[in-house]
Amino acid sequence: MTSVRRVAVVGGGITGLTAAYRLRTALGPDVDVVVVEASDRLGGTLRTVRLGDGPLDVGAEAFIGRRPEIPALMAELGIADQLVHPAGKRPLIYSGNALHPLPAGTLMGIPSSASSVVGLVDDATRRTIEAEPDSPLRWEPGQDMSVADLVGGRFGEQVLHRSVDPLLGGVYSGLSGSIGVRAALPTLAAALDDSATSLTAAISAALPPPSSGPVFGALRGGYGVLIEKLVSATRAHTMLGTSVTSIRRESSGWHVDPIGSVDAVVLAVPAPALARILSDAVPAAAAAAAEIELASAVVVAMALPHDVALPDNSGVLVATDAGLETKAFTLSSRKWTHLAERSVSLVRASLGRFGDTRALDWTDETLIDVARQDLRRVSGIDVDPSASVVQRWRGGLPQYAPGHLDRVAAISAAVADVDGLAVAGAWSQGVGVPACVSSATRAAAAVCEVAR
Numbered sequence: 001m002t003s004v005r006r007v008a009v010v011g012g013g014i015t016g017l018t019a020a021y022r023l024r025t026a027l028g029p030d031v032d033v034v035v036v037e038a039s040d041r042l043g044g045t046l047r048t049v050r051l052g053d054g055p056l057d058v059g060a061e062a063f064i065g066r067r068p069e070i071p072a073l074m075a076e077l078g079i080a081d082q083l084v085h086p087a088g089k090r091p092l093i094y095s096g097n098a099l100h101p102l103p104a105g106t107l108m109g110i111p112s113s114a115s116s117v118v119g120l121v122d123d124a125t126r127r128t129i130e131a132e133p134d135s136p137l138r139w140e141p142g143q144d145m146s147v148a149d150l151v152g153g154r155f156g157e158q159v160l161h162r163s164v165d166p167l168l169g170g171v172y173s174g175l176s177g178s179i180g181v182r183a184a185l186p187t188l189a190a191a192l193d194d195s196a197t198s199l200t201a202a203i204s205a206a207l208p209p210p211s212s213g214p215v216f217g218a219l220r221g222g223y224g225v226l227i228e229k230l231v232s233a234t235r236a237h238t239m240l241g242t243s244v245t246s247i248r249r250e251s252s253g254w255h256v257d258p259i260g261s262v263d264a265v266v267l268a269v270p271a272p273a274l275a276r277i278l279s280d281a282v283p284a285a286a287a288a289a290a291e292i293e294l295a296s297a298v299v300v301a302m303a304l305p306h307d308v309a310l311p312d313n314s315g316v317l318v319a320t321d322a323g324l325e326t327k328a329f330t331l332s333s334r335k336w337t338h339l340a341e342r343s344v345s346l347v348r349a350s351l352g353r354f355g356d357t358r359a360l361d362w363t364d365e366t367l368i369d370v371a372r373q374d375l376r377r378v379s380g381i382d383v384d385p386s387a388s389v390v391q392r393w394r395g396g397l398p399q400y401a402p403g404h405l406d407r408v409a410a411i412s413a414a415v416a417d418v419d420g421l422a423v424a425g426a427w428s429q430g431v432g433v434p435a436c437v438s439s440a441t442r443a444a445a446a447v448c449e450v451a452r
């Protein structure tokens with residue numbers, strides 16, 4: 001490719017918008033950068049609405065603070081002053097009709113000793129965990145299995161329902177049965193490969209040093225500020241409500257159906273869409289992408305009276321055997337100091353885990369009612385929100401299931417040798433916003449490599 005005139009980015013979420021911005025920066029002002037988005041808005045799973053007297057994120061609301069990508073991108077775009085950090089409060093787990101501190105000394109809720117989960121699980125489970133090092137562990141180096149298959153038999157179902165599932169719900173909207181050890185817990189897979197003699201020993205070896213717990217960052221005005229800045233800095237030609245159905249090679253570049261000829265294309269779409277678009281052009285990548293499944297969720301954001309006596313914690317993760325529809329509450333006004341200053345108390349209830357999409361079909365009225373009743377169950381607080389916003393996320397989060405890394409490797413390998421095509425998204429390097437930005441940066445660089 002000698003002179004690049006037109007490039008397409010398919011998908012207008014944070015991945016696609018970052019890729020478009022990188023392409024603009026690398027290729028200069030004269031190239032036509034086209035962003036094609038199937039829905040009627042940009043931002044994907046980032047969305048900031050007004051609730052009460054100011055902005056609130058109703059999609060992703062934070063990023064892991066120790067990752068550099070988002071602060072670096074904010075600085076590049078001149079919005080470094082938007083960076084905020086949480087108040088440092090701890091989350092809770094709701095289980096057995098009571099609130100418990102989130103267990104310490106666990107890896108994604110998997111305890112390294114029974115003492116971590118005392119109070120959360122019964123005595124029989126405690127004894128099961130204590131006896132675990134005595135039963136031989138069989139693990140072939142390189143193998144993979146679901147977190148439930150590894151942990152359920154050795155530590156018991158209560159550990160899954162009350163500790164592991166709540167945390168996997170709070171990262172992937174997933175469950176221990178839908179998430180694989182190797183992709184989600186790489187340090188645990190490494191300890192097992194390294195012939196740990198028990199799960200207890202493997203978890204102890206895999207735990208991060210205690211001080212490195214995740215500190216989150218966010219934007220004072222919400223992720224919408226980042227999306228707007230990316231859009232204005234990129235000056236792309238944006239096509240909303242347009243579903244790309246396929247791409248096909250042309251003598252130079254690609255034909256992207258339905259937008260026409262381009263010199264290069266970045267596909268920044270969820271895995272099922274990637275599978276459809278690549279089914280003719282790169283069938284091996286399409287086949288691997290088709291195996292990646294998604295979880296759906298609904299966020300009900302509520303404005304409550306300012307003086308409501310919420311627990312003094314960042315949020316509440318709900319055990320899967322607790323009998324609630326809500327999987328997590330984010331007590332936004334407690335979690336973030338910049339939101340504590342508002343005239344209302346902001347709470348987000350999140351419903352829906354992998355395999356359970358019922359909440360998507362409920363009316364707003366029902367969802368708000370369920371969120372309110374569940375909040376009463378966990379906190380005793382029963383108030384009518386003065387305002388609320390319901391956001392449905394159909395297929396919002398990819399499941400890093402057993403074998404996920406092999407599927408990602410297969411997609412990457414199949415696309416690597418194809419000129420002028422790159423892929424990126426939450427399925428590839430991690431579900432967090434920093435990982436999406438990183439995958440977008442890589443994809444844009446891969447396409448520019450060819451453009452030079």
Ligand SMILES: Cc1c2[nH]c(c1CCC(=O)O)Cc1[nH]c(c(CCC(=O)O)c1C)Cc1[nH]c(c(CCC(=O)O)c1C)Cc1[nH]c(c(C)c1CCC(=O)O)C2
Binds near residue numbers: 316
């Ligand atoms: C994509 C993502 C999420 N959460 C996270 C990511 C990024 C992962 C990455 O970059 O690799 C990060 C996260 N979230 C949580 C943890 C574990 C924290 C710990 O061990 O202390 C981690 C590392 C728990 C949580 N995660 C959440 C809570 C509850 C609110 C709070 O206390 O902050 C907790 C304790 C909230 C959360 N957060 C998420 C969901 C789906 C939910 C459920 C509720 C909702 O949809 O809003 C998504």
